[in-house]
Amino acid sequence: MKAFSVLGTLIHAPVLGELxxxxxxxxxxxxxxxxxxxxxxxSESHANLTAQARQEDxxxxxxxxxYLLPGMIDLHIHAPQWPQMGGALHLPLYDWLQQCTFxxxxxxxxxxxxxxxxxxxxxxxxxxxxxxALYFAxxxxxxxxxxxxxxVAKGQRGLVGKVAMDNPAECPDFYRDASTExxxxxxxxxINYIREMPGNESARVLPVVTxxxxxxxxxxxxxxxxxxxxxxxCHVQTHCSESDxxxxxxxxxxxxxxxxxxxxxxxxxxxxxxxHSNFISEADMQLIKQQGSGIAHCPLSxxxxxxxVFPARKALDQGLDxxxxxxxxxxxxxxxxxxxxxxxxxxxxxxxxxxxxLPAEERGVPGSRINFKEAFWMAxxxxxxxxxxxxxxxxxxxxxxxxxxxxxxxxxxxITWDESDDLENVLQKILYNADRNNITKVWVxxxxxx
Ligand code: GUN
Ligand code: FE
Numbered sequence: 499m500k501a502f503s504v505l506g507t508l509i510h511a512p513v514l515g516e517l518x519x520x521x522x523x524x525x526x527x528x529x530x531x532x533x534x535x536x537x538x539x540x541s542e543s544h545a546n547l548t549a550q551a552r553q554e555d556x557x558x559x560x561x562x563x564x565y566l567l568p569g570m571i572d573l574h575i576h577a578p579q580w581p582q583m584g585g586a587l588h589l590p591l592y593d594w595l596q597q598c599t600f601x602x603x604x605x606x607x608x609x610x611x612x613x614x615x616x617x618x619x620x621x622x623x624x625x626x627x628x629x630x631a632l633y634f635a636x637x638x639x640x641x642x643x644x645x646x647x648x649x650v651a652k653g654q655r656g657l658v659g660k661v662a663m664d665n666p667a668e669c670p671d672f673y674r675d676a677s678t679e680x681x682x683x684x685x686x687x688x689i690n691y692i693r694e695m696p697g698n699e700s701a702r703v704l705p706v707v708t709x710x711x712x713x714x715x716x717x718x719x720x721x722x723x724x725x726x727x728x729x730x731x732c733h734v735q736t737h738c739s740e741s742d743x744x745x746x747x748x749x750x751x752x753x754x755x756x757x758x759x760x761x762x763x764x765x766x767x768x769x770x771x772x773x774h775s776n777f778i779s780e781a782d783m784q785l786i787k788q789q790g791s792g793i794a795h796c797p798l799s800x801x802x803x804x805x806x807v808f809p810a811r812k813a814l815d816q817g818l819d820x821x822x823x824x825x826x827x828x829x830x831x832x833x834x835x836x837x838x839x840x841x842x843x844x845x846x847x848x849x850x851x852x853x854x855x856l857p858a859e860e861r862g863v864p865g866s867r868i869n870f871k872e873a874f875w876m877a878x879x880x881x882x883x884x885x886x887x888x889x890x891x892x893x894x895x896x897x898x899x900x901x902x903x904x905x906x907x908x909x910x911x912x913i914t915w916d917e918s919d920d921l922e923n924v925l926q927k928i929l930y931n932a933d934r935n936n937i938t939k940v941w942v943x944x945x946x947x948x
Pocket of ligand 1: 576591595599710711737799803825828
């Protein structure tokens with residue numbers, strides 16, 4: 499790849515709760531797609547380096563209405579549920595899984611169907627500025643490989659897991675690993691395949707050990723996956739303390755909560771991402787922090803399936819690595835920007851409470867709100883930290899995973915006013931009202947994929 503530079507207004511959030519806004523910054527990207535330097539407009543070398551890049555025909559110059567932002571990191575998404583997005587939202591989690599989701603996921607035994615759906619999904623996510631996605635695939639090995647191949651072909655940074663589920667008491671006959679052993683073997687096979695996949699020499703696509711959640715796995719499976727994660731130093735993902743039903747199921751079966759139980763099976767490490775985690779205790783938060791694991795907050799999905807709002811404020815205050823997930827199709831929207839907005843909104847609902855029949859002082863949980871800067875941090879830096887990857891910021895040493903948001907495209911609900919909007923407001927408006935039309939360029943590892 500040819501080295502290049504981008505000149506324009508950069509907005510990112512390297513520090514929780516703060517925005518760094520650099521007008522006319524010069525971002526230098528090296529031949530391997532990493533950011534080699536960020537020069538502020540008033541720095542000594544800025545003018546020379548800009549002139550030089552221009553002369554070498556290696557300068558991308560943004561207009562006044564264009565902003566350079568880090569790419570969005572979707573920290574929890576179910577690729578096979580894409581055809582179901584926007585539907586099947588009428589049932590509680592257990593019934594939704596058994597009646598809608600497992601029958602749909604079983605169809606991915608058909609590789610052609612998988613190919614069609616996964617191509618459509620990856621394209622749509624890229625169009626929405628999602629540069630990295632942490633994917634649950636299905637129980638099927640070959641179709642899971644196909645998802646990884648599609649990420650490579652389309653250039654998205656993808657972390658892909660073959661879903662493990664072998665517990666006959668909780669998984670239907672038509673959608674379950676043939677045996678514990680088969681589930682473990684296929685998990686290993688996918689890890690090896692992705693690590694050696696043609697076109698993936700730079701490891702843009704990574705394998706993930708993926709127990710669906712404790713209910714769907716036998717103890718043998720959980721133990722075996724913990725061992726594989728350790729041996730292979732792989733990422734791990736699962737659902738944790740998501741709903742009342744699921745949380746209580748684990749307490750009944752293991753005599754302890756999800757976090758502790760997962761840790762007992764060797765599944766909590768610094769490359770582990772726990773989806774949801776709505777019902778985690780303070781002790782769980784401490785354990786998650788101690789193990790360096792991350793949390794995928796899925797605010798929109800939680801409204802439908804979790805019976806509660808994730809205590810994002812508390813988790814962030816404890817210093818946990820919290821990112822944002824769409825949880826498609828539990829969450830019916832593919833945009834991380836939209837999920838930033840819902841993260842803020844749901845934290846306000848938690849703070850104020852929602853039952854008008856209660857007196858104000860009994861209605862909510864005071865001090866629960868997060869703001870748009872914190873939501874933006876979660877969708878970018880927080881996700882990068884949770885994954886232990888150098889992504890989520892436009893800083894030296896990070897991968898050039900970024901997007902351009904243009905506030906001046908026609909046919910858009912994003913309208914800014916020079917007279918009254920400072921750059922912080924512009925970002926807030928982007929989070930609330932930008933859509934895929936406004937996202938005019940997307941890079942992953944310096945490669946322009948939109
Ligand atoms: N728990 C186990 N599987 C799932 C799933 O597919 N979606 C959600 N939201 N929760 C789950
Ligand atoms: Fe999920």
